[in-house]
Amino acid sequence: MLTSEFDYSLPADRIAQVPIEPRDSARLLDTRDLTDHRFRDLPELLEPGDLVVVNRTRVRAARLIGRKLMSGGRVEALLLGRVTGTLWRAILKPARRLRPGEEIAFGAISATIVEGPVDGVAVLDLWSADDVETAITAAGQVPLPPYIKTELADSERYQTIFAKEVGSAAAPTAALHFTEDVVGRLQERGIDLVEIELRIGLDTFRPISSPTIEQHQIHSEEFFVPDSTQAKIDACQGRVVAVGTTVVRALESQSDGGSTDLFITPGFRFRVVDLLVTNFHLPRTTLLVLLVAFMGDGWRNAYEVALNRGYRFASFGDAMLAELQADHA
Known part of the structure; x- marks a missing residue:
């Protein structure tokens, strides 16, 4: 597929330069019906029995x-x-x-x-x-993505509340919106939350420079899926909700750990993940390619709606909730 198929016009002023406070006040677009929410509404958008999976990696002061x-x-x-x-x-x-x-x-x-x-x-x-x-x-200092030009007053704001294991060059940014209150209300609704670890490399920021996505080589990243997490996934009676593309790659690698260079592109058959919580990604990136593989052609309309409604993009931006297209399973 041509890399140009994963391009769109993103004004520079739509790339969020600072995180919003509080964390869960970020906006959340439910792409299933294109309704607007706040991230704190996530528990009400999911169902009892669903299973939320987050990445517990911590950004190294690299x-x-x-x-x-x-x-x-x-x-x-x-x-x-x-x-x-x-x-x-x-x-x-x-x-x-x-x-x-x-x-x-x-x-x-x-x-x-x-x-x-x-x-x-x-x-x-x-x-x-x-x-x-x-x-x-x-x-050291915690490195920020190259498109963020503003220094953070508190480097912990580029860490998620789940961050434990040091090893990443970038944060799993979809999880930056979580607060203890959101986690508590998920549990109150009968929605469990489990963790994996994938150590994110700088390749996550690298645009695809080749004419086709097939020519792009994605770097490998170390990951680990605890036995307790896998057991919860195997027993899940609802939907598996991946928080971020790193969780998708870890779960769809179909292994309990090691190194993965899985590049998820359109045509990929998803076996684990049913719903995806993610931020709005930059054009021509492997992150956007994964999203397109997951939700299909509807991504372009969702992004157009988000731009028209003033959503903030990239690492410190807002979030979206996407459902796996039936023909991609």
């Missing part, structure tokens, strides 16, 4: 600012994840004059370039007197 030991030149690193042991993959800026063997100090963290940079990506050997993850948390 943006490090440091200095080259030899010249004192400034270097910014964005950690993409651990390769093995003390080795980490990172995007370095500026990368043009960096070479293997170069040493960089990021506060209490010492780094040596082992490989690269190639296209800005290098492998670093990190060392700290303390645990490296602890040192990263102390020295």
Whole structure:
């Protein structure tokens, strides 16, 4: 399929730059009948016996600012994840004059370039007197998506209330709207909530640059589906409600964990997920392709309605509730 089929006109001022307060006051478009709601209304839009699944991943404070030991030149690193042991993959800026063997100090963290940079990506050997993850948390900043230009006053606002396991380069943003009150009212209606973990990489922000989606290679991401979660899914008498595209990818990978490079495109047969809660995605992204695969051609009308009604788009934007099209199951 042509990548241009997943394009639409999105004015820059419709990309939300700050999160709305309180979290559950974000708007929610029910695409089944195109009615407007607030996210706090989600429990009433679902039915007793439904099962809500969220991603419990936590965004790593992966943006490090440091200095080259030899010249004192400034270097910014964005950690993409651990390769093995003390080795980490990172995007370095500026990368043009960096070479293997170069040493960089990021506060209490010492780094040596082992490989690269190639296209800005290098492998670093990190060392700290303390645990490296602890040192990263102390020295680093939570990275925001490249289309958000406003600094957050509180970095916890880019974490969900479910965030536990550190490891992602981005937040599972559909779950940013949840509050303890919403969770409590789901339970009161007989709607259970369970967790999975998928460690989100920066590929989630990368537009599809190839002429066709078949030519695009999606990066693999680590995920884990606890036995207790799988048991609840297997026993579910209602609908499985995925909160975010990361949950869809984890559940539809049909495994209890490992690494997934599943690229869900139109024609994919969904076996687990019945309803999807998600934000409004940018044009020409794998996230939008997944949505189209899930809800079919109705996505374009839903997005047009959202734009006409003033909904906010992207990570800090509003949400939508979509139903799996019958012929996609």
